[in-house]
Amino acid sequence: MKCKKCGSKASVNMRQHKLALCKDHYLEWIPEQTERFIKKYDMFRREEKILVAVSGGKDSLSLWDILQRLGYQADGLYIGLGIEGTPYAVQGRSRDVPLERLYSAESHRLAEKFASERGLKLHVVDIQQEYGQPIPMLAESSHRGQGKPCAVCGLVKRHVMNRIARDLGYDALATGHNLDDEVAVLFGNTLQWAGNFLLRQSPVLPSTSGLARKVKPLCRFYEREMAAYALLRGIEYIYEECPFAEGSTSIYYKELLNRLETDKPGSKLTFYLRFLEAREAGLFAAAPASAPDLHPCPNCGQPTSTDDLCSFCRMIAKANAITSKPLP
Ligand code: SF4
Numbered sequence: 001m002k003c004k005k006c007g008s009k010a011s012v013n014m015r016q017h018k019l020a021l022c023k024d025h026y027l028e029w030i031p032e033q034t035e036r037f038i039k040k041y042d043m044f045r046r047e048e049k050i051l052v053a054v055s056g057g058k059d060s061l062s063l064w065d066i067l068q069r070l071g072y073q074a075d076g077l078y079i080g081l082g083i084e085g086t087p088y089a090v091q092g093r094s095r096d097v098p099l100e101r102l103y104s105a106e107s108h109r110l111a112e113k114f115a116s117e118r119g120l121k122l123h124v125v126d127i128q129q130e131y132g133q134p135i136p137m138l139a140e141s142s143h144r145g146q147g148k149p150c151a152v153c154g155l156v157k158r159h160v161m162n163r164i165a166r167d168l169g170y171d172a173l174a175t176g177h178n179l180d181d182e183v184a185v186l187f188g189n190t191l192q193w194a195g196n197f198l199l200r201q202s203p204v205l206p207s208t209s210g211l212a213r214k215v216k217p218l219c220r221f222y223e224r225e226m227a228a229y230a231l232l233r234g235i236e237y238i239y240e241e242c243p244f245a246e247g248s249t250s251i252y253y254k255e256l257l258n259r260l261e262t263d264k265p266g267s268k269l270t271f272y273l274r275f276l277e278a279r280e281a282g283l284f285a286a287a288p289a290s291a292p293d294l295h296p297c298p299n300c301g302q303p304t305s306t307d308d309l310c311s312f313c314r315m316i317a318k319a320n321a322i323t324s325k326p327l328p
């Protein structure tokens with residue numbers, strides 16, 4: 001297989017695009033395409049300040065790398081979830097695995113390493129330090145999530161990302177969701193015809209009162225394209241998934257969609273792009289889009305539709321009632 005641009009040996013073959021590229025041309029192609037998507041979906045401009053949510057994984061670190069290479073002002077935010085030292089320690093390793101190899105500590109180390117090697121600014125929020133308990137304990141003590149901390153984790157991450165973006169004056173919050181992530185969510189929402197969620201699934205969510213603009217510049221890249229980018233750029237990232245991701249519905253959907261993609265290359269991209277077109281054309285416009293009445297939470301100031309504390313503050317209050325700590 002030869003590179004379509006220079007004829008030398010190709011490193012990456014993208015069947016869905018009928019495009020093979022050598023290492024150098026691939027490493028040029030990814031930022032070019034990212035820039036194209038940033039402009040196409042009007043995500044942000046050069047003069048704006050971007051906060052990249054980095055998990056230590058390949059997508060978020062690659063996103064930060066690409067934005068940096070494209071000359072955007074992008075700082076990082078790492079959220080220490082405290083997922084370590086549990087029986088769920090990193091897959092394939094025993095429980096007595098050294099602490100520094102456990103999920104959160106390792107992902108934190110890699111995010112710090114990436115930032116310091118490039119002289120980039122990384123904000124770090126440690127959930128246990130700020131809110132009294134790490135994610136698995138918060139989930140347990142607030143009795144949410146049926147044995148899995150993912151619901152609490154999602155709530156906490158959204159709250160913290162929004163808080164840092166708002167308090168530190170960032171114009172947009174960028175996450176490393178790739179096409180496989182987006183298509184798995186789309187598939188799940190389509191199976192349920194979840195109109196409100198379908199209406200809100202987009203490469204850009206504009207900022208609304210008190211909520212930062214959210215952008216997903218990698219939403220049109222396949223997961224394997226991002227893995228190839230990270231590998232060819234020599235980015236060191238955490239290879240393991242969060243131990244709590246095991247057995248999740250989204251992984252199951254990804255496996256199903258991978259089977260479809262193997263038989264029909266390009267299916268995932270077509271499913272996603274046709275969805276975006278249909279949404280633009282108003283296919284979901286008739287869905288009950290009634291925007292809830294939002295007002296600031298009396299404790300944290302973030303928008304909420306309830307009359308009382310927002311769901312984040314209620315969860316923290318419930319979790320800390322056990323340890324009788326006041327709300328932060
Ligand atoms: Fe959080 Fe669940 Fe994702 Fe782990 S798998 S990072 S607990 S949402």
Ligand code: ZN
Pocket residue numbers: 297298299300301302309310311312313314
């Ligand atoms: Zn609140």
